[in-house]
Amino acid sequence: MMNRIIPGILFFAVLLSGCSSTQKEQPRQKSLSGNLEISKIWARPAGQGVNSAAYFTVYNGTTQADTLIGIASEDAANAEVHESYVTDEGLSGMRPAGIMAIPSGDSLALKPGGFHVMLMGIKRELTAGDSIKLTLQFSRSGSKMISAGIRRQAASN
Amino acid sequence: MRLPKILLFIILTMGYVIGCNRPEVINDLSEDSFPLLTQDSTTVLFPKDFKGDILVVGFIYTHCPDVCPVITAKLSNINRQLENSEGVHFAEISFDPARDTPSVLKKYMQSFNLDPGKFTMLTGDSVTVDSALNKMDILAKIAYSKTNEEGDTSYLMNHTNRILIMDRKGRVRFEYPGSVASEQIVIEDINKLR
Numbered sequence: 001m002m003n004r005i006i007p008g009i010l011f012f013a014v015l016l017s018g019c020s021s022t023q024k025e026q027p028r029q030k031s032l033s034g035n036l037e038i039s040k041i042w043a044r045p046a047g048q049g050v051n052s053a054a055y056f057t058v059y060n061g062t063t064q065a066d067t068l069i070g071i072a073s074e075d076a077a078n079a080e081v082h083e084s085y086v087t088d089e090g091l092s093g094m095r096p097a098g099i100m101a102i103p104s105g106d107s108l109a110l111k112p113g114g115f116h117v118m119l120m121g122i123k124r125e126l127t128a129g130d131s132i133k134l135t136l137q138f139s140r141s142g143s144k145m146i147s148a149g150i151r152r153q154a155a156s157n
Numbered sequence: 158m159r160l161p162k163i164l165l166f167i168i169l170t171m172g173y174v175i176g177c178n179r180p181e182v183i184n185d186l187s188e189d190s191f192p193l194l195t196q197d198s199t200t201v202l203f204p205k206d207f208k209g210d211i212l213v214v215g216f217i218y219t220h221c222p223d224v225c226p227v228i229t230a231k232l233s234n235i236n237r238q239l240e241n242s243e244g245v246h247f248a249e250i251s252f253d254p255a256r257d258t259p260s261v262l263k264k265y266m267q268s269f270n271l272d273p274g275k276f277t278m279l280t281g282d283s284v285t286v287d288s289a290l291n292k293m294d295i296l297a298k299i300a301y302s303k304t305n306e307e308g309d310t311s312y313l314m315n316h317t318n319r320i321l322i323m324d325r326k327g328r329v330r331f332e333y334p335g336s337v338a339s340e341q342i343v344i345e346d347i348n349k350l351r
Contacts, residue, residue, distance in 0.1 A: 044226050045268040047261065051311070053222035077305040084223045086318075092224045092336070093300050093315035113336060116223050120303055120311050127268065152269055153230045 032105060033061035036141050043132050043148040046122045054117035054134055054148045057109045060102040068100040070137035077121030084113050112154055126150045184293060184329035191289040193281040196263040203279060203289060204327040210246040211350050212323040215335060216295050218253035218314055219265045227336040228320060229269050235340050236275055245347055250279045252297035252316055254286045295319065324350050
């Protein structure tokens with residue numbers, strides 16, 4: 001009888017120790033810096049009159065939630081946050097994502113295949129190595145101007 | 158004469174392995190020849206004029222800034238990573254021929270630094286393009302439009318997200334979800350068709 005119980009106890013002990021080590025490996029929460037931090041900024045090349053997409057990550061290091069309520073660029077006829085999605089028919093599409101809330105201590109990541117800034121009607125040719133200025137409007141933190149370098153692909157990191 | 162069992166087993170196993178490496182024909186376009194325009198405004202018959210090469214095909218429109226550039230970048234990466242790219246050609250067909258004229262496609266190609274010796278961008282009249290796309294089960298339709306302050310309207314499309322490989326006879330042998338296809342698997346499959 002004991003020969004059956006002891007391996008069972010050992011199995012659960014190993015299972016539990018595995019659980020606790022997983023918890024220890026979880027990254028520690030980033031401390032609040034008091035600012036919105038915008039990183040990983042880039043945009044795609046585009047010819048005049050066509051569309052481009054811009055990407056970035058916003059970390060909300062303030063103590064309160066903030067919301068990305070608008071985007072503008074002098075180099076595009078329209079700028080708005082879109083998301084790429086798959087339709088019920090299995091087609092790839094893009095649609096406006098509306099305003100984007102970012103809780104305190106949380107991040108909003110715009111990246112290929114997901115959320116992105118849709119820059120419609122680019123007014124000048126954007127080539128690799130060039131850059132485009134964007135003005136991001138936040139409900140609490142006000143406007144932030146960023147410069148997105150033009151790249152063919154996301155950085156590999 | 159009876160074959161020893163071990164020899165019979167080896168022959169059957171080899172046959173199975175060889176069979177696995179020769180994928181079925183998914184779609185046969187070997188008898189089709191759709192007249193399309195290249196980025197240089199040259200008329201080519203698709204896929205007839207590409208026969209003899211293994212043809213990797215992507216489907217895009219140049220006003221698509223998120224998913225389609227990923228497909229184009231993947232094709233570019235695959236071409237760069239092929240140890241031997243001889244006998245392999247890449248084509249991208251636009252499902253937005255109204256806006257994607259040859260000159261627009263040429264600029265798109267240049268913006269991705271695609272080698273014109275290895276890549277061909279294709280457009281054409283909308284009826285012919287639609288026929289070619291239908292034959293390959295590619296769907297595309299206008300889904301979202303926006304009018305700016307100057308009154309100019311631009312639109313986005315919902316579309317099939319696919320990369321496919323045709324063998325040297327113009328038959329589709331492999332298909333992948335375009336923007337999320339594994340470049341390494343595509344390269345392995347290209348090599349299976351050599």
